[in-house]
Amino acid sequence: MKILNETRLGALKIALLTGAAGVLASFAMANVALAHATAKPDDGMKMEDGMKDDAMKDDAMASDMKDDEMSDGMKDDDMADDDMMDDDKMDDGMEMKVPTGKMSASADGVAIWQFPDRRELDPALFGTPDAPINVDLLPLENRLTNADGSAYTTAKNPAMFSNNIEMTTGTFNIEVKDLTAKDNPNSLDEVKMDASFVSPAGQTIRVTMDRVIPVGPDHPFFGGVGTNVLMHGATGIGTPLVVEEFSYITAWGLGDIYVDGEKVDSNRIVHVMVSERTRDADYQVGFDVAQPDQLEIHLALPPAKGSPDGPMASPVPTGVTLPNGNDQPFIHVNFYGNLTLEGNRFYTAM
Numbered sequence: 001m002k003i004l005n006e007t008r009l010g011a012l013k014i015a016l017l018t019g020a021a022g023v024l025a026s027f028a029m030a031n032v033a034l035a036h037a038t039a040k041p042d043d044g045m046k047m048e049d050g051m052k053d054d055a056m057k058d059d060a061m062a063s064d065m066k067d068d069e070m071s072d073g074m075k076d077d078d079m080a081d082d083d084m085m086d087d088d089k090m091d092d093g094m095e096m097k098v099p100t101g102k103m104s105a106s107a108d109g110v111a112i113w114q115f116p117d118r119r120e121l122d123p124a125l126f127g128t129p130d131a132p133i134n135v136d137l138l139p140l141e142n143r144l145t146n147a148d149g150s151a152y153t154t155a156k157n158p159a160m161f162s163n164n165i166e167m168t169t170g171t172f173n174i175e176v177k178d179l180t181a182k183d184n185p186n187s188l189d190e191v192k193m194d195a196s197f198v199s200p201a202g203q204t205i206r207v208t209m210d211r212v213i214p215v216g217p218d219h220p221f222f223g224g225v226g227t228n229v230l231m232h233g234a235t236g237i238g239t240p241l242v243v244e245e246f247s248y249i250t251a252w253g254l255g256d257i258y259v260d261g262e263k264v265d266s267n268r269i270v271h272v273m274v275s276e277r278t279r280d281a282d283y284q285v286g287f288d289v290a291q292p293d294q295l296e297i298h299l300a301l302p303p304a305k306g307s308p309d310g311p312m313a314s315p316v317p318t319g320v321t322l323p324n325g326n327d328q329p330f331i332h333v334n335f336y337g338n339l340t341l342e343g344n345r346f347y348t349a350m
């Protein structure tokens with residue numbers, strides 16, 4: 001569905017902005033959070049002190065630990081590893097085992113650009129017109145039905161998430177620190193992301209992100225950076241139009257956009273996920289995760305940004321003209337070339 005008439009594009013913008021408006025409400029907290037993070041002492045110290053505690057060798061450790069700082073560290077790392085119980089190796093291992101919350105990922109090569117499209121509705125997720133479910137996630141007025149009204153067909157409005165794609169190429173790099181699990185204006189989470197890709201207009205678009213949004217307005221942002229979380233589908237985290245997927249890294253933050261090397265905008269709202277691969281070999285997505293043992297990275301910029309006066313609606317300057325003559329107001333790109341993920345125990349163990 002490449003053709004969008006004026007009405008549809010208008011509806012699209014409204015739909016996108018509705019989702020993005022709340023995001024903007026908390027963007028200002030990002031600066032506060034980052035300043036707080038840099039002022040903190042080394043985050044490994046607490047764990048290191050705790051690790052030297054003699055209680056570690058005690059069989060009754062579990063009960064002892066309830067009252068001390070170890071309990072935090074224990075949840076975070078490889079305590080099941082027998083090596084950890086050995087004094088010498090424990091000290092050696094400290095450099096590796098401190099809970100820095102660091103993780104990184106990269107891509108270089110095949111990527112896809114997503115045009116706006118009407119997403120098909122999974123009956124398992126949305127039910128039928130006679131017996132609808134998850135109405136809070138996708139209201140009835142946003143669902144289209146087939147001719148006899150017996151089944152849902154697609155979402156009413158074109159979405160950023162789409163099977164209307166164009167193959168392209170791109171590179172992607174992200175480093176995160178996930179130290180705060182739940183939303184908090186003083187989140188210690190950090191993100192550094194740099195991605196470049198070729199748009200359907202043939203221009204090279206570069207997007208960066210260097211500040212987290214520490215509080216999610218419509219659903220939790222996990223402090224700005226989340227790791228090892230289930231998202232999308234019926235989780236209530238992110239749009240239900242994306243299949244439920246395990247996310248090794250997710251981040252929401254603010255960053256800049258460049259076109260052919262020139263900075264064209266800043267304070268853009270940016271969302272990233274490094275997840276299991278939802279799309280099949282032809283880069284189409286259905287109602288299930290197509291390749292759970294493979295990686296997928298998606299980068300999304302809704303048509304909204306931060307400004308000195310507060311949040312504002314703002315189409316992303318994509319330079320990509322849709323068939324109806326209007327510019328595409330958002331960016332949604334997935335990366336598949338030479339994917340790497342460092343620092344994730346679940347992925348490493350696979």
Ligand SMILES: [Cu+2]
Binds near residue numbers: 231238271272298
């Ligand atoms: Cu996502």
